[in-house]
Amino acid sequence: MSAFQRDDRLPRYQRLRDELAEQIAQNRWRPGEAIPTEAALASEYAISVGTVRKAIDVLVSEGVLERQQGRGTFIRRPQFQSSLFRFFRFQGLNGERLVPESRILAMETLQAPLAVSQVLSLPAGTEVIRLVRLRLLNAQPVLAEEIWLPKSRFLPLLTVNLQRQGPLLYPVYESLCGQVVARASETLTAEAVTAVHARLLQIDVGSPVVVIERLACDYAGAPLEWRRSRGHASHFRYNVEIR
Known part of the structure; x- marks a missing residue:
């Protein structure tokens, strides 16, 4: 049963919003593609164009869709490439931004620890993939990352050499697994670094590190990835524009 049919206690536009989000998460339309016109969706779901427009308005406000004048409404592709630079300063001698090299240190499958299953909304005992990744600049470690993924959705990762896939994981999730991180x-x-992470980052035990915990979800809001990135406080910066 589709989201549009499941709960008639919700307003029709909200049910349609949920249905469209599920369809997008299931790759009915790919990021960057146009969705059908409002008239076509109204015909498909036997509802008014006004209801369709209201559902689309919600998805636009949530950043799932974007309207392009004279062209239609498209699946928005989020940009995560610069997210590290919100918190860490990785720059060359001339001030240019540098993207750290990626090195996969470990990849294993195991039953999800309780905290992981809770964050990823998985039943107890579900198998997950755990990645340990190091980010380096000029061969010096700057970030240590622990990444957890539902095994059922990311099984193809176990068949490739991630070391050869480049420094960004999200394009790999999409191309190999059909999983698109939407938000x-x-x-x-902040914390004092433990012995394990001190060894990875090549810093003294107890040194201050900044921890960024990220929960990434698909277009329907289902959790896809939970990661913790630890970096030495000397690289940390926080930048926000207040108006």
């Missing part, structure tokens, strides 16, 4: 929430904390 993410991040929490920022």
Whole structure:
């Protein structure tokens, strides 16, 4: 049963919004593609064009869709490439931004620890993939990352050499697994580094590190990835524009 048919207690536009989000998450339309016109969707779901427009308005406000004047409404592709630079300063001698090299240190499958299953909304005992990744600049470690993924949605990752896929994981998730990260929430904390992460980052135990915890979700809001990135406080910066 589709989201549009499931709960008639919700307004029709909200049910259509949920249905369209599920269809997008299931790759009925790919990022960058146009969705059908409002008239076509109204005919498909036997509802008014006004109801369709209201559902699309919600998805536009949420950043799932974007309207392009004279062209139609398209699936918006989020840009995560610059997210690191909100919190960490990785620059060359001339001030240019540098993207850290990626090195996969470990990849394993295991039953999800309780905290992981709760964050990823998985039943207890579900198998997950755990990645340990190091980010380096000029061969020096700057970030240590622990990444958790539902195994059922990312099984193809186990068949390739991720080391050869480049420094960004999200394009790999999409091309190999059909999983598109549409949004993410991040929490920022600080802690004294443990022996394990001190060894990875090549810093003294107890040194201050900044921890960015990210939960990434698909277009329907289902969790796809939980990661913790730890970087030495000397690289940390926080930049926000207040008006």
